[in-house]
Amino acid sequence: AQSVTQLGSHVSVSEGALVLLRCNYSSSVPPYLFWYVQYPNQGLQLLLKYTSAATLVKGINGFEAEFKKSETSFHLTKPSAHMSDAAEYFCAVSTAGANSKLTFGKGITLSVRP
Amino acid sequence: GAGVSQTPSNKVTEKGKYVELRCDPISGHTALYWYRQSLGQGPEFLIYFQGTGAADDSGLPNDRFFAVRPEGSVSTLKIQRTERGDSAVYLCASSLVRGAYEQYFGPGTRLTVT
Numbered sequence: 001a002q003s004v005t006q007l008g009s010h011v012s013v014s015e016g017a018l019v020l021l022r023c024n025y026s027s028s029v030p031p032y033l034f035w036y037v038q039y040p041n042q043g044l045q046l047l048l049k050y051t052s053a054a055t056l057v058k059g060i061n062g063f064e065a066e067f068k069k070s071e072t073s074f075h076l077t078k079p080s081a082h083m084s085d086a087a088e089y090f091c092a093v094s095t096a097g098a099n100s101k102l103t104f105g106k107g108i109t110l111s112v113r114p
Numbered sequence: 115g116a117g118v119s120q121t122p123s124n125k126v127t128e129k130g131k132y133v134e135l136r137c138d139p140i141s142g143h144t145a146l147y148w149y150r151q152s153l154g155q156g157p158e159f160l161i162y163f164q165g166t167g168a169a170d171d172s173g174l175p176n177d178r179f180f181a182v183r184p185e186g187s188v189s190t191l192k193i194q195r196t197e198r199g200d201s202a203v204y205l206c207a208s209s210l211v212r213g214a215y216e217q218y219f220g221p222g223t224r225l226t227v228t
Contacts, residue, residue, distance in 0.1 A: 009154075036219075043118070044157070044205070044219040090156050101147065101170065102207075102217060104156030 002027040002093045006105035014113045019078040021108050023065075023091030026072065033074040034092040034102065035065055044090065050074060061085070086112045116140070118220035120206050126226045127196055135191040135223045139208030146189050147217060148181055149205040157205055163189060196227045 003026045013019055025031055033050040048059025055067040065076045074091060088109050092102040119138040127133050139146050144165055149157035159173040163183045171181070178196075183189040193200055203224050207217040 004156075041221075043221040044207075046216050046218075049216065092156075100145075100209075101159040101162055101173070102149075102157070103159070104149075106154070107156050 002031065002095060002103045004091050004093050004103055004105035006091055006108050008108060009106065010109045010111065012111040012113060013081045015083055016080050019063075019076070019081045019085065019110065021076040021089050021091075021110065023074045023076065023105060024072050025074060025091070025093045027093055027095060029095050032094045032100070033065075033067060034094070035059065035063070035074075035076050036090045036092060036104075038088045038090065038107075040087075047076070047089075081110075081112045083112050083114065086110055118206055118208055118218050120204075120220040120223050122223060123221065124224045124226075126228060128228055129196060129198060131196050131227075133193050133196055133225065135193075135204050135225070137189045137191070137206030137208075137220060139187065139189070139206070140218055141187075143208035143210055143218070144186070145209045145211060145215075145217075146183060147207045147209075148189070148191050149207065151203045151205055151222070153202075160191070160204075193225075196225075198227045201225055201227045 005024045035047040036044040048057045050067045058064045063078045088107045090107045092104045094100045121136045146163040148160040151157040161181050162170040166186045178194045181191045203222040205222045206220045209215045209217045
């Protein structure tokens with residue numbers, strides 16, 4: 001069984017400030033981890049993924065995440081927020097099992113203040 | 115190239131009616147997934163196809179839900195005797211093969227049962 005916890009439902013930052021979105025996972029086998037972004041009225045878009053290679057993963061739009069096995073975490077960061085980063089962000093976990101279905105967290109809404 | 119497409123984009127139906135939701139995956143993608151996203155929640159897995167067969171339907175909530183993929187490409191999610199609790203956004207995703215490959219999501223079908 002696998003699960004994802006995203007604490008808090010809403011994060012608000014000022015433009016130019018650090019973005020930190022937290023994700024903790026639970027998995028009985030080595031996980032694959034993903035961050036997806038969902039803009040209003042659009043589908044989910046992959047930001048980045050961890051698949052057992054480098055623990056620091058760089059994605060699109062300046063985002064990155066670090067896999068920390070000891071903390072069972074995969075937090076998403078961006079050094080400087082932009083207004084266009086306002087969206088909903090989902091962390092998801094899967095495994096190299098039979099179907100690799102994604103198990104998502106509840107999501108975090110990121111707001112960026114001018 | 116074309117992404118995952120889903121039709122209709124919106125569907126309003128009355129309680130008790132039958133609905134079909136269609137998904138056109140990216141050409142060549144053998145794996146196809148259906149998820150359901152309720153308001154304020156992350157997507158939840160419904161069913162996974164590898165080719166024409168449903169390899170895992172453990173996420174289907176009850177026997178009113180059924181999905182097919184007869185030729186290994188287009189898939190249809192069918193809901194009988196719809197209930198108000200079925201109202202959600204139904205998302206389809208496809209990937210090249212199972213495993214660590216990225217799942218590409220469609221824009222979803224918003225189903226409203228009145």
